[in-house]
Amino acid sequence: MRISVVLPAHNETGNIGRLVEETYTVLPRDLLQEVIVVDDCSDDGTREEVLALRPRYRSLRYLRHGTRAGQSAALRTGIRASSAPVIAMMDGDAQNDPADIPNLVAKLGEPGSDGPALIGGLRADRKDTGSKRLASRAANWIRDAVLKDDCPDTGCGIKVYWREAFMRLPFFSTMHRYLPVLFLTYGYRVDYVPVNDRPRMAGKSKYTNFGRALIGLYDLFGVTWLRKRTAVPPVAEDSAEMGEMSERETAA
Template sequence: MSSDGVELKRDTSDQVDYGGLSIVIPVYNEQGNIEPLIDEILNVLSASELEEYTPFELVFADDGSTDGSRRQLRELAERHDTVRALFLSRNFGQTAALAAGIDASTGDIIVTMDADRQNDPNDIPRLLKKYKEGYDCVSGRRVNRQDPITKRLPSTIQTYLAKRTGPDIHDFGCTLKVYNADSLRDIDLYGEGHRYIPAKLYNKGYRITETEVNHRERKYGSSKYGAKRLMKGSLDLLFHAFWNRFSTRPLHLYGSIGTVVFSVGGLLGIHMLFTRLVLGNALEPHLPRLLLVTALVLFGLQIFIFGVLAEILTRIYYQDQEPYRIQTIIE
């Protein structure tokens, strides 16, 4: 949405050839799922209504699997011309594997999905159809989720928190999404940040939407998601929220906090001076308050100074880049 209330939309009026489709799939110990998933995807992409998205490729990014997935991927890549396999040197996490796959992809459109076969490849045409309406990201919204409560609850909590940082979508945790490749390369991925890609894109000015997708039971392997990843993801979300709101103006945050703390300490100090100089009360009974006043004043000054230093670092960071993204120039 632009400042004058006009909704920004990707221009598709002259777009005929999409320059190929890349399906990026991070893998970690999914030996029993890889081959049937490839067969499903190839069957879907062979449909006549998807001819405009050729050539296509399947990019598997193996995140240090130990169950034989690497050997299987190597064999399948040799068997299928459209399959590419990347092998990370160790287990870096899903976000890193996804980023590696995105960086290695060649298509103008990128589809991301999980390797556990819970995402249904038959939903890809529906997502692509929605994408053609001019969106930069179409996020899948899982209906009738086939996950245990131990997986659904953390995901629900993260989605609830993430909605406060970006677009009004209802399932940040669904990996099945369609992206404009250029938009993905306009953001950084780290930590557990793959869940918040729509929020990152939204705050860059890209157009986001969602559509319902099918969700299936896991047949092979075990889930890697739980309370530990919820905690890591929540910390990444906190940083993401801070960065989106204050990355270009940290002094607004730290200066405000520092001013409030300093002001509280100053008011308490003024009250102490009033009781001593005007009312004639001794200071001895108020020594704890004196210590509190000193601590608040010094702490407020420290926070304010920290904000100034953060502002200086921000100016240095943005010296070689602009803190905005121009979508279109019309001349």
């Protein structure tokens, strides 16, 4: 399965270029189709850092938002521009390890099959500060109590999934935090694989524990409402399939 790697980034000078180079180095050529960096209106050297790599990596694509719209919007912009059937997403801060991607892809079902449509990363050895780890555990507990989606690590940025499945999902400004439960809501299977976690080497996080908590509670109510209002019934009869069966019987 060929993949498009999508990297949302905002003010990630010192991280994004290193991550792009590492991605091209560790991923097999027969797996990687392209890398798409979506710059969410950075005002540092993110643009120059990425464009300096274009002569070396012809399948590297750089997209820039005209106004800042957030990580989910950047992710969606990159996926809409992608050409492979499978998406691998990572955070632009280089805390995700691209060497984990082949392991995630290996557990992913073929697009259109009954296998898992999303494989999420599960950080086994967190490198964040103690306060962030504590906040993450609390958020995971509250989220699972409300959504019951059995997602063990909601904040892990590395995931692989079917492009066509993502494009079916409703868009909202923080949907990247709820991809597993949205996939489940739309009838897809999800699974998880342990992945590496690395410390941030440059810049600073765009989120605070308090800010993330406030947005998380607001979104939790919205996603709960969305799940209750979403119905994806199985198709019990398809006239097109019946027509194909009739043609085969006539030919026989």
